[in-house]
Amino acid sequence: MTTHAAVVTVGIKKPLEIRQVPTIKPEGDEVRVRVEWTASTPLDLHQNDSGLLVKHPQVLGDGTAGTVVEVGPDAKRLRVGDKVFGFTWRSQQEKAHQEFCTTNEWLLAKLPEGFTLAEAVTLPNNFVTVFHALTVDLGLELPWPKPADYVPKDAEEAILIWGGASSVGQYAIQILHYYGYINIFATASKKHHNKLRAYGAKWTFDYRDPHAVSSILNTATLVGKKPGVPLILDCIGSKSGSISPIAKMAKRGATVAILLPVVVKDSSETEDPEYEMDVRKAAQWDEEVDARGVRTHFYLDNEFFKHHLQPDIMPMMLTEKIVEPNAQRLIEGKTMLERAQAAMDALRRKEASGERLVWRVSDESD
Ligand SMILES: NC(=O)c1ccc[n+]([C@@H]2O[C@H](COP(=O)([O-])OP(=O)(O)OC[C@H]3O[C@@H](n4cnc5c(N)ncnc54)[C@H](OP(=O)(O)O)[C@@H]3O)[C@@H](O)[C@H]2O)c1
Structure with a gap:
């Protein structure tokens, strides 16, 4: 052998x-x-x-x-x-x-x-995660090929990418921008704000700012028709660092997609980690908030994605400079x-x- x-x-x-x-x-x-x-x-x-x-x-x-x-x-x-x-x-x-x-x-x-x-x-893991989370968990259509006159149904509603500087977050912003989402909100350290704006985030917030939640809510009220932030992709999945603030912004009718696992405690050189797989238990959610855990490993359930997402769409988006690495x-x-x-x-x-x-x-x- x-x-x-x-x-x-x-x-x-x-x-x-x-x-x-x-x-x-x-x-x-x-x-x-x-x-x-x-x-x-x-x-x-x-x-x-x-x-x-x-x-x-x-x-x-x-x-x-x-x-x-x-x-x-x-x-x-x-x-x-x-x-x-x-x-x-x-x-x-x-x-x-x-x-x-x-x-x-x-x-x-x-x-x-x-x-x-x-x-x-x-790209691969992050790119596939974005397509899977946005379509399956947030229920967005990401048609491919994208029709020339395509305008998404909720193009003007606030959509928040929590952890915009994470690998997944950067691709999420670029892909949402390509599909025509206008009011993309992102949280990240200040040093990344210019880059994320160039990718298509219209509103950027520092997640360490104690007023981040109220600033996001105030801005979302100005741009959208729905209460709070109706669509949220949590690219971090930290119980205290992302899910807790997100639960304050997700109002009745909102959909929240959280990348699993929920990190209850991060691993470090001195501490052992703790994870949780049930996002409903990770916060006190408002009634009728649809909080979902993202599981990219199921993306092959979509036959079109199975045959086209990695072989065709991913290299084409690179070549066309729709996403940068x-x-x-x-x-x-x-x-x-x-x-x-x-x-x-x-x-x-x-x-x-x-x-x-x-x-x-x-x-x-x-
Ligand atoms: N379930 C799934 O299908 C799936 C798929 C892919 C990834 N994931 C999970 O998703 C998580 C992120 O993965 P990744 O590869 O994208 O991570 P990554 O690129 O390694 O994330 C690093 C970034 O996280 C940001 N960050 C850390 N804490 C934050 C907080 N509290 N709020 C906002 N941003 C914060 C930092 O932003 P700054 O630099 O701005 O400080 C840093 O740039 C991991 O737990 C991973 O296992 C799950």
Whole structure:
């Protein structure tokens, strides 16, 4: 059996290790990719530091970017040598933090000209999360292709992106702006406000400002017809840091989509984390507020998204400059294990602000 190196969790809050895992030959429409770049995400930290949804040893990572090295007999779009990127998460064989990932070709996009793999790998997880959360949880239509004269039904209502500087938040603002939403509100540290305004946020607020909630409510009253803020995407999911203020702004009839898990207590070098999966229990919600937990892992239930979101829409939006990649913080290290561990440590120290932690996976890439 051929094997390759993978980075694995071995226990709660334990240092990562390298294990040899089977190299899977692609079948059907699968392809095998030499993983060259990945982006670490908070889910890696949740999984390593609490065991959330994992059984150790577990290969981590859901953002894959690299080169196709082998194709299955039914693969139609991809060829050996293609540079690709995608959100791949369902099983050990397609996780990202290993030298080779074997996955279906419809989870991968071809890298458009003019972009690096390190830039492109900031998209997949976040891009898919935005489409899934906005359509399934907030009930918005995001037609593709977008008709030239498309105007969304609630184009002028206030829509709040809490955590606009997070990776998901940055793509959410850019995508909502593209679809014609006018009154996009965003919370972020002040240093990110200009960038988020350039992406399409009309109103920006500092979430550390003790008056943020009243300022948002006052502005929302001026722009919309509905009470409070009728549509809210919480890209942070922190019980005290985002859900508690959001619950004060969501009035009867509002829909709130919260990225799971609810972080009751963040992991740090000295504290163990606590998570919760029921958003209804995370705050005292007004009557008739529809608060929902976002689960991007179900996005394949939508047949159109399954076949088009990653292979077609994602690279097209990059090429057309509808979205720009997140800024990247390059994580250095002599080996794959050192880079993976450095990224995990940076996540635990909450070092990423408005940027994605990206690192080279396989040492054998071109
Ligand atoms: N359930 C799902 O389907 C799903 C999918 C994707 C992500 N998630 C979850 O969503 C969360 C965010 O993921 P991500 O990758 O987008 O995170 P990220 O990019 O690592 O988030 C970092 C940003 O969070 C912002 N932030 C931290 N605390 C905040 C607060 N209280 N209010 C507003 N902004 C705050 C910081 O903003 P400033 O720089 O402005 O201070 C920082 O830039 C994670 O818990 C992740 O696991 C869930």
